[in-house]
Amino acid sequence: AQSVTQPDIHITVSEGASLELRCNYSYGATPYLFWYVQSPGQGLQLLLKYFSGDTLVQGIKGFEAEFKRSQSSFNLRKPSVHWSDAAEYFCAVGKASNSGYALNFGKGTSLLVTP
Amino acid sequence: DGGITQSPKYLFRKEGQNVTLSCEQNLNHDAMYWYRQDPGQGLRLIYYSQIVNDFQKGDIAEGYSVSREKKESFPLTVTSAQKNPTAFYLCASSISSGGYNEQFFGPGTRLTVL
Numbered sequence: 723a724q725s726v727t728q729p730d731i732h733i734t735v736s737e738g739a740s741l742e743l744r745c746n747y748s749y750g751a752t753p754y755l756f757w758y759v760q761s762p763g764q765g766l767q768l769l770l771k772y773f774s775g776d777t778l779v780q781g782i783k784g785f786e787a788e789f790k791r792s793q794s795s796f797n798l799r800k801p802s803v804h805w806s807d808a809a810e811y812f813c814a815v816g817k818a819s820n821s822g823y824a825l826n827f828g829k830g831t832s833l834l835v836t837p
Numbered sequence: 838d839g840g841i842t843q844s845p846k847y848l849f850r851k852e853g854q855n856v857t858l859s860c861e862q863n864l865n866h867d868a869m870y871w872y873r874q875d876p877g878q879g880l881r882l883i884y885y886s887q888i889v890n891d892f893q894k895g896d897i898a899e900g901y902s903v904s905r906e907k908k909e910s911f912p913l914t915v916t917s918a919q920k921n922p923t924a925f926y927l928c929a930s931s932i933s934s935g936g937y938n939e940q941f942f943g944p945g946t947r948l949t950v951l
Contacts, residue, residue: 731877754936754937756939758942763925763945763947764944764945765841765927765929765942765943765944765945766880766927766929766940766942767942768939768940768941771939773937812879812880815936816935816936816937816938825880825936825940826882827872827879827880827881828879829877829878829879830877830879
């Protein structure tokens with residue numbers, strides 16, 4: 723079964739510094755990959771998604787992610803972090819068929835931004 | 838505005854009581870989902886529904902029940918059989934149930950069992 727691992731539970735970066743959040747997946751075929759963000763006490767918002775084609779995906783709020791099949795990774799990046807980026811970030815994988823299955827989420831990475 | 842609403846935002850329940858969480862969407866989506874979120878655990882799927890009058894168990898369905906009588910509504914009942922119901926509950930919807938579809942999330946309901 724497909725699974726998602728986010729190795730970092732917490733990450734702290736300074737405002738203005740670059741950010742990379744790691745995501746590794748386990749899946750035989752090309753997966754459908756997503757990054758979501760959650761502010762405290764709120765629902766999730768989609769940042770970006772990858773289905774096929776260009777392996778560098780641009781999302782909202784200045785985020786991007788790169789799909790690397792050889793490393794089974796889909797890391798999220800941002801060149802310059804803003805204080806408002808402090809939130810929890812979830813990587814998710816979906817099945818590559820219309821079987822009715824929902825997304826499988828990683829356990830999340832909590833981002834703290836310091837002045 | 839199209840979106841997903843969940844009510845109430847906070848819910849308190851005594852042990853042994855059933856409680857129903859509301860989820861409504863006006864996005865005209867066929868598929869709807871319920872997730873449970875616990876600290877450090879990510880989101881775990883409770884139930885999902887591909888179309889009206891159809892639903893399937895997810896990974897942690899024990900102690901929960903759902904109905905899908907209308908396309909826009911997917912209420913979740915937390916029964917007294919759920920041993921540890923205190924959690925944050927998120928409802929989501931998507932155009933259809935394929936794994937490639939973006940899911941849109943509601944703001945969540947925080948359930949506390951006293």
